[in-house]
Amino acid sequence: MIVSLASEVTVLRARLDTCERLLVAAQVLAPGAVDSFSPDAAAQAERDGLRQHTLNKVFRPLQEAAMADVAAASRPIAGKEIQA
Amino acid sequence: MSGIAESRAALAHPMIAVPTHDELVEQLFVRDLKLFVGQTLEPAQQKIAAQIVPAIAGSGSNSPVDDLRHRMQSFESFTTWLSLKRESQRQLWAAVEDCVERQADQLEALAAVDAPKGTLTLDPDFVAPDYITRGDIHLMPGGNAHDDGSVLQGAVMDRGGAVYMLGRNGGMLNDLRGHTAMAHLLTVAPDIRPIRILDMGCGIGTSTVPAAVCFPEAEVHGIDVGASMLRYAHARAEHLGAAVHFSQQSAERTSFPGASFDVVYSCVVLHETSPTAAINILAESRRLLRPGGIAIHLEVPLLHTLGDIWQELSSELEAQFNNEPNWRGALTADYGQLMRAAGFTDIRTGYQATAFNGRTAPRKFGEASEGVFRSWFVTSGRA
Ligand SMILES: C[S@@+](CC[C@H](N)C(=O)[O-])C[C@H]1O[C@@H](n2cnc3c(N)ncnc32)[C@H](O)[C@@H]1O
Numbered sequence: 218m219i220v221s222l223a224s225e226v227t228v229l230r231a232r233l234d235t236c237e238r239l240l241v242a243a244q245v246l247a248p249g250a251v252d253s254f255s256p257d258a259a260a261q262a263e264r265d266g267l268r269q270h271t272l273n274k275v276f277r278p279l280q281e282a283a284m285a286d287v288a289a290a291s292r293p294i295a296g297k298e299i300q301a
Numbered sequence: 302m303s304g305i306a307e308s309r310a311a312l313a314h315p316m317i318a319v320p321t322h323d324e325l326v327e328q329l330f331v332r333d334l335k336l337f338v339g340q341t342l343e344p345a346q347q348k349i350a351a352q353i354v355p356a357i358a359g360s361g362s363n364s365p366v367d368d369l370r371h372r373m374q375s376f377e378s379f380t381t382w383l384s385l386k387r388e389s390q391r392q393l394w395a396a397v398e399d400c401v402e403r404q405a406d407q408l409e410a411l412a413a414v415d416a417p418k419g420t421l422t423l424d425p426d427f428v429a430p431d432y433i434t435r436g437d438i439h440l441m442p443g444g445n446a447h448d449d450g451s452v453l454q455g456a457v458m459d460r461g462g463a464v465y466m467l468g469r470n471g472g473m474l475n476d477l478r479g480h481t482a483m484a485h486l487l488t489v490a491p492d493i494r495p496i497r498i499l500d501m502g503c504g505i506g507t508s509t510v511p512a513a514v515c516f517p518e519a520e521v522h523g524i525d526v527g528a529s530m531l532r533y534a535h536a537r538a539e540h541l542g543a544a545v546h547f548s549q550q551s552a553e554r555t556s557f558p559g560a561s562f563d564v565v566y567s568c569v570v571l572h573e574t575s576p577t578a579a580i581n582i583l584a585e586s587r588r589l590l591r592p593g594g595i596a597i598h599l600e601v602p603l604l605h606t607l608g609d610i611w612q613e614l615s616s617e618l619e620a621q622f623n624n625e626p627n628w629r630g631a632l633t634a635d636y637g638q639l640m641r642a643a644g645f646t647d648i649r650t651g652y653q654a655t656a657f658n659g660r661t662a663p664r665k666f667g668e669a670s671e672g673v674f675r676s677w678f679v680t681s682g683r684a
Pocket of ligand 1: 479
């Protein structure tokens, strides 16, 4: 699972790099434009939201597992079941 | 409060390592991940603990914290939480190190300051205390005393520290602790005009520069154990226009003559030492003060809730999973008593409201914590 994810991300990165180089070659972007990009407040807020969204989505199972454990712990005899 | 933003304008001083687009997003991701671990996963564990604690408390066990830990270990989400806690911290340093190493040459060039206002004194024979070298504090690879002759360990600590504080300690300047210590000084001695000030355990000078900002006429000193950190601290202070004298020595016993400072302070140092070292540091701060001089030691909120088994376990885990050598010792100490033993008078212990600028901040000091980051525990006394 992680291997295929890593390979997918590697492909994605290479493709993005290709796009950037082509855009620079076509003089759509100045060299280094992406790296010196400075989002304004509105863009920053949206980007913060995007990051948050991805994070919540990817790690949601951990949160759900934790909530399930909370529920199990609050059932009187559940503690024993879990330990068994 | 300025958080960490992607905007270039958010850079606080020229010495801070400037991340590329990807490095910055990665650092922000790690910051968010740490928040997720602390604010989403941890509260669930607290709820689980709340279900288990009554049974343990009722059992009259001699080691309730161990018992709680043992019982919680049967929940998979408990171990997941802890491994993610540690991994997110390791990821933080990895993300910061890449960014610092890439610009090593530029940082060295920037560090070569012409006609500095302050000074830097390193001691090639200095031996760092055990608690510093035993494990990498905060998991920062190499640790605080690491030195390869460059400024890079300092640069890592600076950038990492700001991300580590999640942007809640003055953004990239990471200087609210120093300002809060100065605010406390001006709370207990509103008219003080110190001639010499010492910051013990100054790290990269985040807490030292505020003393120079609040008291521009004073001679400000900072000491710490790591040469790379101090080299960086020196360059950073110069770029911020602050005249500070940095030297490599242990706060437990310095080379300064007795009674040579008006103010001696430390910010979040004691929990990174040992119970004995903390006593030595308080005593040294007393020795260095002129009669009437003031010592201030600032720490994270104490564990007032002692007796709350979950709080105790959570603090034990923080120490263990984030390498904090004296977390429990420093947060359960009786500072009033320790300060008296060190020979201070006019002793105070309590919480100082977090200050953005020590000079102009409201002088708010009271018994109760206003919450993490909103106030800091402070003990102070007069010589
Ligand atoms: C968490 S950092 C705090 C840095 C700074 N005071 C601040 O508030 O940003 C604690 C610092 O105390 C230093 N330290 C620990 N024990 C020390 C000792 N015995 N002598 C000098 N510095 C020490 C560590 O190396 C580290 O830089």
